[in-house]
Amino acid sequence: AANKLDEPFIWNRPDELGLLGSSFEFTRKELENRTIQINRMTLIQKIHIEKLTRIATALSSESHMPTLLELILDGAKELTSSDGGTLYLKSSDGKSLNFHVVKTSSLDIAMGGTHGNITWPSLPLYLEDGSPNKEMVAALSAITGEVINIHDVYEADGFNFEGTKRFDAANNFRSKSMLVIPLRNHEDEIIGVLQLINKLDENKNVLVFDEEDKNTSLSLASQAAMAITNRILIKGLEDLLMAFIESIAKAIDAKSPYTGGHVRKVAEIATELAKAISDDNKKFPHVKFSDEELKQIHIAGLMHDIGKISTPVHIVDKATKLETIFDRIEYVILKCELFRLMHPELSDKVDSDIEFLKTINKGGEFMSDALIDRLKDIASQKIVIAGVEQNLLTDNEVYNLSIKKGTLTKEDRDAIIGHAALSLNMLETLPFPKKLARIPEIAGNHHEQPSGRGYPRGLNAEELSLESRIMAIADIFEALTASDRPYKDGKKLSECFKILEFMAKDNEIDAELLKFYYESGLYKDYARTNLKEYQIDEVEKLNI
Structure with missing residues (x-):
């Protein structure tokens, strides 16, 4: 028998052929519709991914916490087409949620973030008996880590929305759909x-969140929690650094009661x-x-010290x-009294010598x-102590009393000068972050001079930054006006600027900076809060 498969197929029923054609047409249109839907969904996904990537990039680069928190809420509202939103963060003790950013676009409401602090009371996470606060939807999400999607807050059971309803009544608003997302950091902790x-x-028109x-909000929340945590960690390190710096500053000031502060x-x-230089548009416009x-x-x-x-x-x-360790003038006076006992006829001279020594000391x-x-004549006079004849004053006493100006010997001054080099060396060993990397240079060069005669490195004008000047x-x-130094009283403002003027003319300090400091009147503000009344007087115009 011949194989029937080799025989040509003849369709004898036109109605079946029409039915098959209609079926093909329906399938074609269905495929077209499905393709359109898939393309639309793909486009929406692409737009969401692009938005999410853009927001994530912004979050990773923002270091200012209020701005960062506002970016997070704005990004979530944009991704979900939400009219309003609130961003809470857990309190430091983990017992409540604090309002940080609140926004409602249709009401033009923006609070917190870059718009100032929110004074609303925090949401307690636990009731007075210690049980979880399950009535507040945000609190419940923070406690359980669950995403909560409510179709209509006015019809939701089990939650207390009295605060929401009061807000609605006060602002002629209607809260309806709500999506609550926990912010979970890399350690799986809910931080907000x-x-x-x-x-x-x-x-x-108000829709239900789908x-x-x-999923999009969870993705954003994950990145947001990471950005917030990083910012908190950085802030913590900055606070630790500042606390360390403040403690060092206090230790330096506490070392001497005379230089405190x-x-x-x-x-x-x-x-x-x-600050004044930065705000100026005339002398320092750039x-x-x-x-x-x-x-x-x-x-x-x-x-700096x-x-x-x-x-x-x-x-x-x-x-x-x-x-x-003590003022040796008392010991010198005792030796003078011993000399008086040995030479009573010179008693008047001894009185004069004691007053002289006390004065030059x-x-x-x-x-x-x-x-x-x-001084040398007085020192050469002879006394006898424990049977041994010796000069009234030792070589060291004569050396110190011969100091021409001030109270410091050359060796003392070298020790004082050495602190600048040591300050620079100590600061250069500290791993300051990039934004504080110039602290060693600014602090370590405060004794350098534009003339090149300063210390510790003898830098010249071209090598000194504006901050160092x-x-x-x-x-x-500060040193000239300080009234708590052991060797001098605080100078009057007029005296200070006269000395500073001479220093500027000798190229020991920056003349333009000094002139700006004088003309800006900043010294008057400082004087009113830090100087004694007798120090505040009129300062003549600088001639530099």
Whole structure:
């Protein structure tokens, strides 16, 4: 028998052929519709991914916490087409949720974030008896880590929405759909909650949040929690660094009762001067310091004398020429009294010599050659102690009392000068973050001069940054006006600027900076809060 498969197929029923054609047409249209739907969904997914990527990039680069939190809520609202939303963060003790950002676009409401603090009370996570607060939807999400999707808050059972309803009544608003997403960090801890209100379509109709909204929001919440945690960790490290710096500054000031507060005052003067320069559009139009750069200057001010930790206290506190652990003038007077006993006929001369020695010991006036000659005559007089004849004054006592100006010997000054080099060395060993990397240079160069005659490295004008010059003026001005030094009283403002003017003319400090400090009147603000009444007087116009 012939194979029937080889015979031609003849369709004898036209109605079946028409039915098959209709079926093919239906299938074709269905495939076209499905293709359109798939393409549309793919496009939506692509748009969501692009938005999510853009938002994630913005979150990773934002370092300002209020701005970061606002970006998170704005991003969540954009991804889900939400009209409103709230971002909560857990309190430091983990017992409540604090409002950080609240926004409702249709009401033009924006609170928290970059719009100032929110004063609303926190949401307790636990009731007075210690049980979980399951009535507050945000609290429940924070406690359980669950995503909560509510179709209509007015019809939802088991939750207390009295606060939401009061808000609605006060603002002629209707909260309906709600999506609550926990913010979970890399350690699987809930650090906050993202709450979205009223998903809207193109015609502003309220829709229910769908599974896509949930998944997209969870993805954003994960990245948001990571960004927030990183910012908190960085802030914690910055706070630790500042606490360390403050403790070092206090240790430097506490080392001597006479220089207490010096580093803090220098930091204050330098920072205020830098701010004024940054705000100026005439003398320094091209100089603009960011907040981070001003912070760097402030920290440099706090650290500029860190090397004084190694300077002996008896040098830092040397109020008189003969002071070491104690003021040796009393011992010298005892020797003078011994000389009087040996030579009673010279009693009047001894009185005169004692007054002379007490006067020159203070270091308040310049020691001329004539005064030094008189000192040597007194020193050469003979006394007998324990049967041994010796000079009235030892070589060391004569050396110290012969100091021509002030109370410090060359060796004392070398020790004081050495603190600048040590400050620089100590600061250069610290691993400051990039934004604070210039602290060693700014702090370590405060004794350098534009003339090149400063220390510790003898840098010239071209090698000195503006910040270093600012620090130099701040340090000198504070030292001149300080009224708690053991070797001098605080100078009047007029005297200070006269000295600073001479220093500027000798190219020891920046003349333009000094002139700006004077003309800006910043010194008057400082004087009102830090100087004694007798120090505040009129300052003549600088001639530089």
